[in-house]
Amino acid sequence: MGNSLGNERQSSAKKTFMEDPRYKQCNKEAIIVCVLGIANLIWWFAWGYGLGLRDPSEYSYVMGFPMWFFMSCIVGGLLFVGLTILIVYKYFKDMPLDKLDPEEAKKYEEGMDR
Amino acid sequence: MTFEGIRWDVLFPIIIYFIFVYVIGFYSMKFVGRATARVGKGFLQEYLMSDRTLGGFVLAMTLVATYLSAGSFIGGPGTAYTFGMAWVFLAMSQMPTGYFTLGVLGKKFAIVARKINAVTVTDFLKERYENKFLIVLVSLSIVFFISAAMTAQVIGATRILEGALNIPYEVGLVFFAVTILVYTIIGGFRAVAYSDALQGIVMTVGVFAVIIAAIIAGGGIPNIIQEMRAMDPGLISPTGPDPEFTSIAWVTSFWILVGFSIVGLPQVATRAMSYRDSKSLKLGIIYGTVVAMILLLGMHLLGAFGVVLVPGIESGDLVVPKVTTMLFPNWVAGLILAGPLAAIMSSVDSQLLIGLGAIVNDVYLNIINPKAKRTSTITFIFAALIGIAVFIAAFDPPELMVWLNLYAAAGLKCTFLWPIILGLYWKRANTPGAFASIIVGIASYISFDIMWPRPLGLHTIVLPLVLSLAAFVIVALVTKKPSDEVVEKFWSI
Numbered sequence: 001m002g003n004s005l006g007n008e009r010q011s012s013a014k015k016t017f018m019e020d021p022r023y024k025q026c027n028k029e030a031i032i033v034c035v036l037g038i039a040n041l042i043w044w045f046a047w048g049y050g051l052g053l054r055d056p057s058e059y060s061y062v063m064g065f066p067m068w069f070f071m072s073c074i075v076g077g078l079l080f081v082g083l084t085i086l087i088v089y090k091y092f093k094d095m096p097l098d099k100l101d102p103e104e105a106k107k108y109e110e111g112m113d114r
Numbered sequence: 115m116t117f118e119g120i121r122w123d124v125l126f127p128i129i130i131y132f133i134f135v136y137v138i139g140f141y142s143m144k145f146v147g148r149a150t151a152r153v154g155k156g157f158l159q160e161y162l163m164s165d166r167t168l169g170g171f172v173l174a175m176t177l178v179a180t181y182l183s184a185g186s187f188i189g190g191p192g193t194a195y196t197f198g199m200a201w202v203f204l205a206m207s208q209m210p211t212g213y214f215t216l217g218v219l220g221k222k223f224a225i226v227a228r229k230i231n232a233v234t235v236t237d238f239l240k241e242r243y244e245n246k247f248l249i250v251l252v253s254l255s256i257v258f259f260i261s262a263a264m265t266a267q268v269i270g271a272t273r274i275l276e277g278a279l280n281i282p283y284e285v286g287l288v289f290f291a292v293t294i295l296v297y298t299i300i301g302g303f304r305a306v307a308y309s310d311a312l313q314g315i316v317m318t319v320g321v322f323a324v325i326i327a328a329i330i331a332g333g334g335i336p337n338i339i340q341e342m343r344a345m346d347p348g349l350i351s352p353t354g355p356d357p358e359f360t361s362i363a364w365v366t367s368f369w370i371l372v373g374f375s376i377v378g379l380p381q382v383a384t385r386a387m388s389y390r391d392s393k394s395l396k397l398g399i400i401y402g403t404v405v406a407m408i409l410l411l412g413m414h415l416l417g418a419f420g421v422v423l424v425p426g427i428e429s430g431d432l433v434v435p436k437v438t439t440m441l442f443p444n445w446v447a448g449l450i451l452a453g454p455l456a457a458i459m460s461s462v463d464s465q466l467l468i469g470l471g472a473i474v475n476d477v478y479l480n481i482i483n484p485k486a487k488r489t490s491t492i493t494f495i496f497a498a499l500i501g502i503a504v505f506i507a508a509f510d511p512p513e514l515m516v517w518l519n520l521y522a523a524a525g526l527k528c529t530f531l532w533p534i535i536l537g538l539y540w541k542r543a544n545t546p547g548a549f550a551s552i553i554v555g556i557a558s559y560i561s562f563d564i565m566w567p568r569p570l571g572l573h574t575i576v577l578p579l580v581l582s583l584a585a586f587v588i589v590a591l592v593t594k595k596p597s598d599e600v601v602e603k604f605w606s607i
Contacts, residue, residue, distance in 0.1 A: 017602045017605070017606035017607075018606060018607055019605050019606060019607075020225070020605060020606060020607045021607070022221065022222075022225060023222060023225075023605070025221075026220050026221050026222035026225070027222070027539070029217060029220050029221070030217060030218050030220050030222070030539070032217075033213055033214060033217025033218055033220070034217075034218065036210075036213060036217075037210045037213070037214050037373070037374060040209060040210055041207075041366075041369050041373075044203075044206060044207070044209075044369075045366060048203055048352045049352060049362060052203075052351055052352035052353070053351075053352070053353070055347075056343060056347035056348075056350055056351050057347070059350070061336065061339070063335060063336075064334060064335030064336030064337070064338070064339050065335060065339060066199065066339065066350050066351075068352060069199050069202070069203060069350075069352070072203065072206070072352075073202065073203060073206045073411065074411070076206070076209075077206065077209060077407040077411060078407075080209060080403070080407075081403050081404055081407055084212070084213045084399060084400060084403045085400050088213075088396050088399050088400055089396075092392070092395075092396050092399075093392070094391075094392045094393060094396075095221065095392050096391075096392075097221060097224045097225050097228055097391060097392060098228055099228060099229050099607075100607045101607070102607060105607040
C-alpha cells in the first residue's frame with residue numbers, strides 16, 4: 001500500500017523493467033496499416049470525385065462501368081487487396097504471443113537483430 | 115396469422131442450413147461442457163474466447179461476418195436501390211474492415227490480452243484503467259447499445275423471411291430467435307466463430323451467384339448502367355440523384371463511420387484477442403480483406419442494379435429477396451437468401467455474446483462476486499434472459515433499421531475507441547482521460563444527433579470522435595500519470 005517512501009522507490013525502479021521487445025515491431029505494423037488505410041481513402045476519393053463530378057453525359061466507360069467507379073472501386077478494391085497481401089508478407093513478422101520470460105525475451109530481441 | 119402461401123421450396127434449403135448451424139452448436143457444446151468444470155474465469159476463457167484457438171480463415175470470416183451485418187446486406191443494397199452507384203461507392207469505405215481492425219489492434223492487443231488474461235474488451239479496460247465505475251459505465255453502454263443493434267438485426271432477418279417466403283412475421287421471428295439463442299448459448303464463442311465461418315462461405319458464394327445472374331438478366335453491365343442513366347443520370351454519379359444528401363463531405367466521412375472507427379466496436383475488437391498465433395493474424399487480414407471486398411461490391415451493386423431488374427418496389431429493403439426469387443429457381447433462391455440471413459445471424463450471435471460478457475464477466479465476476487467459482491450456470495441464465503428480451507422487443511418493430519443500427523454502433527464507438535487505442539499505445543493514457551473521452555463522446559454524439567446532425571457537412575460521428583480524443587488527451591495530460599504498476603503490467607515483458 002502506498003506511502004511516499006514506497007512510491008519513491010517505485011519511481012526510481014521504473015526504468016528497470018524491460019519493455020516487451022515485441023512491441024517495437026507491433027507498433028511498426030500498426031503504423032504501416034494506418035498508412036495503407038489513408039492511401040486507400042485517397043485513391044478512392046481522387047478517382048471517385050476526380051472523374052465523377054463532371055456531368056454524366058461526359059462519362060467514359062470501362063467494362064460498362066463509368067470510369068470514375070471502375071477506377072475508384074473496382075481497380076481500387078483489387079489494388080488494395082494486392083497491397084494488403086504484399087504488406088502482410090513483407091512487413092508482418094511472426095512472433096510468439098504468449099507471455100515471455102526474460103530469457104525468451106532476450107532471445108527474441110537477438111533474433112530480431114539478425 | 116396464416117400459413118398459406120409460405121414458399122416451402124425456398125424455405126427448404128434455409129432449414130437445411132439452419133440444421134448445419136445447430137450441428138456446429140452441438141459440436142462446440144462438447145468444449146463448453148468440458149469447460150463448465152473450470153473455476154471462475156476458466157470457463158469464460160472457453161465460452162467467450164474459445165481458448166484463443168481461432169485460425170486465420172475462421173478469424174477472417176468471423177470478423178467480416180460480424181461486422182457486415184444487416185446494414186450491409188439489407189439496408190445497404192436497399193439504399194443503393196434508391197441512390198444508385200453513389201451508394202456502392204460509399205459502401206467501399208468499409209473496405210479497410212479486414213486489414214485495419216486486425217492491423218491496428220494487431221499482435222499487441224493479442225499479447226496484452228494474454229498477459230492480463232482478458233476475455234472481453236472490458237477486461238482490458240479494467241486492468242488498464244483500474245476503476246470500477248468505468249467498468250460499470252462501459253458495461254451499461256454495451257448492454258444498452260448492443261440490445262438496440264441486435265433488435266434491429268433480428269427485425270431485418272424476420273423481414274427477409276416475411277418478404278421472400280411469406281412467413282408471418284411472428285413465426286419467422288420465433289424460428290430465427292430460437293436458432294440463434296440455442297447455438298449461441300450452448301456453444302459459446304466457438305459456435306459463434308465457426309458458424310460465422312460457415313455463414314461467411316454461404317454469403318460469399320451467394321453474392322457471387324446472385325450478382326452474376328443479375329448481370330446476365332439485366333443484359334450485361336453496360337446495358338444496366340445505361341438504363342440506370344436513362345432513368346436518372348444521378349444514379350451513375352458519385353453524388354447520387356440527390357447531391358445535397360450524398361454530399362462529398364458526408365459520403366467521405368463514412369470512412370470514419372464504417373471504415374476506421376469500427377476498431378472501437380467491442381464485438382469486433384474481441385476478435386483481435388481470440389486468434390491462435392501470428393500466422394492466423396496474417397491469414398486473417400488477407401482473407402478478411404478479400405472477402406470484405408467481394409461482399410461489399412457484390413451486395414451493393416446488386417442493390418443498385420435492382421432498380422433496372424425490379425423497378426418500382428415499395429421498400430428498398432426488399433430488393434435482395436425480390437431479385438433473388440426472380441432470378442433463381444426456388445430452391446436455389448433459398449440457398450442464396452440464406453446469405454443475408456447468415457449475415458444477420460452472425461452479427462446477432464456475436465452481439466449476444468458481447469452483451470453476455472458484459473453482464474457475467476465484466477459486472478458479475480469483476481465487481482459483484484470476484485470469487486465466484488461456478489460461472490457457467492449464471493452465464494446460461496443471463497444468456498437466455500438477454501435473448502428473450504431482444505426478441506420481445508423485435509415483436510414491435512420500428513422503421514428504418516439501418517439508422518437504428520448505425521446509432522447503436524456510434525454509441526459503442528464513442529465509448530470504446532479511444533480508451534482501447536490510447537490504452538494500448540500511449541503510456542500516459544489514464545483513468546480520468548478515459549472517463550472524459552467516454553462522457554464527451556457519447557454526450558456530444560447525442561447532442562449533435564439531435565441539434566446538428568451534419569456538423570460541417572460531415573456524418574454525425576466524426577466530430578464527437580474528434581472531441582472525445584481531444585478530451586482524453588487534455589484531461590490525461592493535466593491529471594496524474596497512470597501508476598507504474600499498470601504501465602509495467604502492460605509494457606514490460
